[in-house]
Amino acid sequence: MTEKLDRRQLRTKQLLRQALLSIVETKGFDGITVSELAQAAGINRGTFYLHYSDVPHMVESIHSEMMNGLQAIMEEVDINELFTVPVTKEPYRVVVRVLEYMELHTDYFKVTLGPKGDTSILLQLKKMLQKQMYSKLTFLFPDAEMSPFPLDYLIAYASSANIGIIQHWFETGCKLRPKEVASLMLRILQQGPRGSIGLS
Amino acid sequence: MTEKLDRRQLRTKQLLRQALLSIVETKGFDGITVSELAQAAGINRGTFYLHYSDVPHMVESIHSEMMNGLQAIMEEVDINELFTVPVTKEPYRVVVRVLEYMELHTDYFKVTLGPKGDTSILLQLKKMLQKQMYSKLTFLFPDAEMSPFPLDYLIAYASSANIGIIQHWFETGCKLRPKEVASLMLRILQQGPRGSIGLS
DNA sequence: GTTATTATTGAACACTATGTTGATTAGTGA
DNA sequence: TCACTAATCAACATAGTGTTCAATAATAAC
Known part of the structure; x- marks a missing residue:
């Protein structure tokens, strides 16, 4: 390599x-x-x-480096646990490691996920999340018809939502620790937006 | 004008x-x-x-047209209702109108929200949602400390999530009616990801 | 430390796109 | 019909591209 x-x-x-x-x-x-x-x-x-042959080529090359680093971590994720494990003081480990990796490469992620960022990277990131979610959700709902909610829309919702949290994390200067961010993601995923603010 | x-x-x-x-x-x-x-x-x-003076200028100009159209509709939104009104067969009206406007200008939104799209437009769209959400949430929680969940992260989550649904809607060729999409958004916002698929 | 290797430099090249100008043509509104 | 002005066409200097070549400098290996 x-x-x-x-x-x-x-x-x-x-x-x-x-x-x-x-x-x-x-x-x-x-x-x-x-x-x-x-x-x-x-x-x-x-x-x-x-x-590099080209500016786009260089951009693509740097993107790949970062994405490969993320991919390696992502492949350990177990969405099943995310959905079934109750809220604990220790948020989901792999999520924390992903966030730690991103914080380590702040110089890269703060720009690519920010306002001047790159659509294709956001998309790749989202696809990574979606892939994991899909495999685990189809395990929970082998027959797609069993879900009262279209799974593709659910996945689109949840993946975008989590990316939104990560973006906001960088936008506010990474004030929270990766563990804290992961904890927020876990809580909102489990309790939903309304539940997490205390509404019935 | x-x-x-x-x-x-x-x-x-x-x-x-x-x-x-x-x-x-x-x-x-x-x-x-x-x-x-x-x-x-x-x-x-x-x-x-x-x-136009420039290609970016032309792009910006077309963006403005579309955003102004959306803004006019958005200003009627009442997030308070979104959070308190129970699920009905008639989804929130303004959301439907926004989606109808987007569907009307499919040629524009399918590309700008898609993989080859424009980050700044996604951001503007998100900011629009966030502005509405913020004003309504601070009404519900005048003292920010009262919320057990940081409001800024909640808003980042919910706004990104809804944009994710809209993106998926265009990505799958606008197969659903605006009313149906609005209904999905409402359900998932109220019940959360886990609740909407039937988990406790 | 010497040497063979090779990354970098600097200059030149043709090419493409830019943004502007001025004169001309052609369509529009009154 | 006629004054107005949008669109056309050709020309221009400027700037960036991607490539080549000889010369230079840094490196790795012996």
Whole structure:
């Protein structure tokens, strides 16, 4: 997989990554030129093409790195537990680990999930959640007709909702600990919006 | 407001709008050139600049039109009712009207809310929902400390969740009627994810 | 430490899109 | 019909693209 070692390559890739995220933070992912990227990174414009064919290619490449990291954690998730385990002081472990991973890479996620962010990443993230939810829900409801509520809409609802919480977490500067955020997600998922604020 | 009448201007604006949405549908909002836009619309490239300064300006302009239409409807919403009125066969009226408006402009919303869509529009839409929710929730909980659940996170959750449902609605080709979608939104908002599928 | 390797640099290239201008044509409203 | 003005067409300087090549510098391996 990672069979690249030359310090020079690593250095320029790091410089490019920093430059990209810095630019994205101010003007979003659109309209970034190779020229400004190279200048911000302090490297020669031609050098960029030794690593990426294109700005979109570089963006996609960085996206993949982060998504792979998330995917590895996600694959351990067990939605069944999420739905059946009662509220405890220890929120669901894998959720916490996902949030910790995101907090570790704040520089990346705060921009991609924010207002200048990337739709495709939000979508991938949502699809990850949905995939897990779907497999577990179809286990709970082998015959889709048994559910009094269309499962696809339920999944669309719950996945978007949790992403909304994560976005708000970054938007407010990650003031809460991953554990606390996971705890909120668990409570609202179990009790629903009305129940969580104390309405009957 | 709308004091433009010349048929020629209306014609080219319509042609440009159609061309834009058609292009966006295939390659998203990014990297659209004035040249391809003019060609797709069958107008002279220079003519574009008689109407818009820029591609982003045109995009922003079309966004505003749609958002203003939504805003006018949204301002009638009464979240209080959403939270207190029991499930009836008639879902909340304003929600239905918003969904009807969106369905009327399917060509626009199916792309902007979809995978190739625009983050800023999703954000504006979410902010609209949040504004309404916030004013109503602070009415229910004048002292923010009274809520056992942080209101900002609750609002982030609920607004994203409902947008997720709308996105899924367009994603699946608007098979349900606006009334049916509004009914789903109401049920899940009241009963929560677990309650709506019949779990205790 | 020397050497072979290779990433980076800098300059040049043709190409595409930009945004603007001025003169001309053609459609519109009164 | 006629004054007005939107749309067209060609031309322009500018800026970014993606590529190539020779020269330079840093690196890894011996």
